[in-house]
Amino acid sequence: MEAVSASDKKSKQLYRTLWRWHFYAGVFAIPFVIILAITGSLYLFKPQLDAIHDAPYRNLALNGDRSTPEQQVAAAIAAVPNSKFVAYELPREQSDAVNILLNQHGEKIRAYVHPNNLQVLLVEQEEKRFLRIVHDIHGELLLGKTGSILVELAACWAIVLVLTGIYLWWPRNAKGIAGVLYPRLSFKGRLFWRDLHSVIGIWISFFVLFLLLSGLPWTLVWGSAFKEVRELTGTSAVQQDWVNAGRKNTADQHSHDHSAHEDHAEHQADMNGVNTKAASLNKIVAGAQNLQLAYPVLISPPSAKSPDWSAKSNAQNRPLRADAYFSATSGELTRQQHFSQRHMIDRAVGIGVAAHEGQLFGWLNQLLGLLTAMGLIALSISGFIMWRKRAPQSALGAPPAMPEAKIGMGFVIIIFAAAILLPVLGASLIVIFLLEKILFSRWTKARIWLGL
Structure with missing residues (x-):
């Protein structure tokens, strides 16, 4: 007892x-x-809320020939003085406005450009978008x-x-x-x-x-320690597919890290499009479209940290993501990386992130x-x-x-x-x-x- x-x-x-x-x-x-x-x-419900926000800029009336990606970038830069070209987002449909991402004095800007008449329909700061604030x-x-x-x-x-x-x-x-x-x-x-x-x-x-x-993995302290452990054990990725909280970057922090593309001195876009020293943006866009990567796809120019053009799927369902790289001079496809080719740790985290965001298995x-x-x-x-x-x-x-x-x-x-x-x-x-x-x-x- x-x-x-x-x-x-x-x-x-x-x-x-x-x-x-x-x-x-x-x-x-x-x-x-x-x-x-x-x-x-x-x-x-980011996909649904994004669709509501973008509804006025989709299914636009098209008349005449479609403008080129370089012309669209030039129109966006003209509408946002002293800005630099950061990324070109492939439109979901041919009749949708084209999203051009710019950097203006350190501010991240998104411009919606009409694919025919090059009218800039909307200019907004990325940091002030509703879901970005959320x-x-x-x-x-x-x-x-x-x-x-x-x-x-x-x-x-x-x-x-x-x-x-x-x-x-x-x-x-x-x-x-x-x-x-x-x-x-x-x-x-x-x-x-x-x-x-x-x-x-x-x-x-x-x-x-x-x-x-x-x-x-997204957190500042645990996520940074996790990254350090991966580097010490030789399991780190060249560029991990998520960004730790508290660290700002050009694209969504739940997306690829595009902060490296903010330094484009030698590849900076001018009023006529991208720098003529680099491969034609028109060719890169055409090549990326042929790959049919999962929406949304961001095309970024070469930079000091990334010598090739890149086309990266930022699909929230991360197992659908893939990256493609194009030669900075010839514009030819040089390599691709699919989700299944990433390190096992990156795949596990990616699946967890997709489920966390509600995008792994639909509604x-x-x-x-x-x-x-x-x-x-x-x-x-x-x-x-x-x-x-x-x-x-x-x-x-x-x-x-x-x-x-x-x-x-x-x-x-x-x-x-x-x-x-x-x-x-x-x-x-x-x-x-x-x-x-x-x-x-x-x-x-x-x-x-x-x-x-």
Whole structure:
């Protein structure tokens, strides 16, 4: 009996400890989770929202001969003074406006050019496009590197939330599946919200973990460390297919890195098209069209870092992507790289990114992403309500610690391993430890309010 009693006591201590971790992680992460869920939901439907934005510039009336790509680039540059040619986007249909990407004093500009009469129908800054703003909020809260680290920190603590939540949900004394796999809607008050919280949480836990883990390669700290490890192990790509948050580039950060093409001194476009020293843009466009790469396809001129013309598919369904390279002098196709030819790590990350963005397997992928995001918002709301129903007026309302509770060595090892695998989480744990030992140990009122 004593062994059972000791075992029960240890189990209760672990439960209470994880509950406290779950609570503190939730208090910190919930505001970020709501922001990420809303912006992520919008970005899931990027193809549809882009189509709505571009609708006035598609299926245009065509009269007479079609203008050449070089003429279209010249028209765009004329409409945007002191700009440089960055990329030519192949139109989806021949009757669509041609998108020309430019750089004007470091600003990324997109110009929509009529394919016949060369009228510039729209000029807009890439950074001010609606989905670009949504993307930047999602990745860095519009705060640059500081925001990207905050988002990464919130994602790490959200992983803690999910894992501790699964442990807390695990049915120990349940009779049936009511309140375990479906909520008891007849309950009132805090019990209703607890059922709703735990049931929604367990149904979406796998999808939430997938979204959090598949987003790590984009983050500033984890993503940069991941890149360093790949370089040390000889598994890095010449140019990886994603960009870490907090690092600006010409194209979408979820697309190929075109920042190298901002330096085009010797290949800069002039009023008559591209520099005559390079192969004709007209020939490059014709060659890229014949390859039938997945839309959208960006054609970029040679640069100091890339001596050939490149035609790169930026399809959000990344397994459809392919790159083609053309000689800077002859314009002939020199090489191609398909998704299947990339390193296994790049393929794994690419598939994860495509699923994360809702583009890997069509509308069902978008629906799963949307339901997961809505579930996260429901979890945040129900968790907040449970907290406020239980929290006293004079304290934060953390679950009380058990007297003489001790953390086992196994738990310490798990924390240490998590801190190594998630450096930002590890850094935050060190900060929390120092605050508790140095500040809160002396600041009694704050310690009591926080429930420490």
